[in-house]
Amino acid sequence: MSKQIVYSCYVNRSREGEQFVPVHVLSYQISGALTFNDGKNTFTSHEGEFRFIRRNQLLKFFKQPPENGEFKTISVYLDEETLRSFSMEYGYTADKPVDTDVVIELKPNPLYKSYMQSLQPYEQLSETGNEDLMTLKLKEAILILLKANPELKNVLFDFSAPGKLDLEAFMQQNFHFNVEMKRFAYLTGRSLATFKRDFEKIFHSSPSRWLLQKRLQEAYYQIKEKGRKTSDVYLEVGFEDLSHFSFAFKKAFGVAPSALSPLSPNR
Structure with missing residues (x-):
């Protein structure tokens, strides 16, 4: 089972990279700061902040640990299979495609904070034998996103491939x-x-x-x-x-x- 709940920890002063983001990501910045650039806009997530990253995006990133400290994040990866299964079970569908920022800052919400805190004992959640528990935690993440940010429904359950662009x-x-x-x-x-x-x-x-x-x-x-x-x-x-x-x-x-x-x- 691929890792869908990931802890990142770096002690370097900075770490640059780039990636293709194939799935939606719910992420929490535990310490340090993370700056993204999608080719048009720059977004920085600071300690204690939550973010949502849309799938099918190109991003460059810069990881900045705090002074004399460690850069730490928790990221929850919501793949299409998980979201399709959730859609069938709970009846959620997208009404229409929507155009939003690549990285969406999520306003502070007790639901997000308590959820991320609940993940900390489950660092080994991706190990064999934990599939059912992993499924429950992913469902919980989706339900919390829909409760705290209902407008994300049209993003989460839009399963269409990228349209033909200029x-x-x-x-x-x-x-x-x-x-x-x-x-x-x-x-x-x-x-x-x-x-x-x-x-x-x-x-x-x-x-x-x-x-x-x-x-x-x-x-x-x-x-x-x-x-x-x-x-x-x-x-x-x-x-x-x-x-x-x-x-x-x-x-x-x-x-x-x-x-x-x-x-x-x-x-």
């Missing part, structure tokens, strides 16, 4: 997310083959070639014009590895990124 606008906004091509295709409402075909019609280039050029152009701008450090920029624009980024950058522009940066990552 491919050019989507890629211009999300090129810096380092996800597989099939993920970009899915999020724009296309099969991988259709995505590639539509992409080449619009950009007159293959997706992989365009993404590399776009990311390098953005990196050049950030380093040369904004004075950013190479070590800060390469992850931000969608590269996984600094050495690969440096090689591609020098091949494209004839100069190493560290030669442009006011502060080399090795200094």
Whole structure:
């Protein structure tokens, strides 16, 4: 059984990353702060705050532990199978698709607080033999969400796949997310083959070639014009590895990124 209730704990001063969020997430910030960016908006969740993250989203995140302390969260993952089962049992359905923020701040509510406190003894809940207890705790989370934030019904029980989006606008906004091509295709409402075909019609280039050029152009701008450090920029624009980024950058522009940066990552 995959983990659906997860505790996160970090002692690093900061930890950056990015991810595709395939399921809805109810989360509680126990300590520290967590900042999200969806390509358009930035949202920060502080100690003691609750949040709801919509499924099928691309997010970058920055985890900030408190001074001399640990970053801690509890996250409850509400997958489609769980929500469909709940829908059949309790008769909840979405009235219509709704457009909300990717990360929704949930106002303080005693129900949320008591629920999260009740999870703390169940750190090993995902172990074999706890399936029934896990199911009950997930049902409880959904019932509390519906009680405290009834408007989320149309989000929780909307099981439709992403609709066909404006491919050019989507890629211009999300090129810096380092996800597989099939993920970009899915999020724009296309099969991988259709995505590639539509992409080449619009950009007159293959997706992989365009993404590399776009990311390098953005990196050049950030380093040369904004004075950013190479070590800060390469992850931000969608590269996984600094050495690969440096090689591609020098091949494209004839100069190493560290030669442009006011502060080399090795200094």
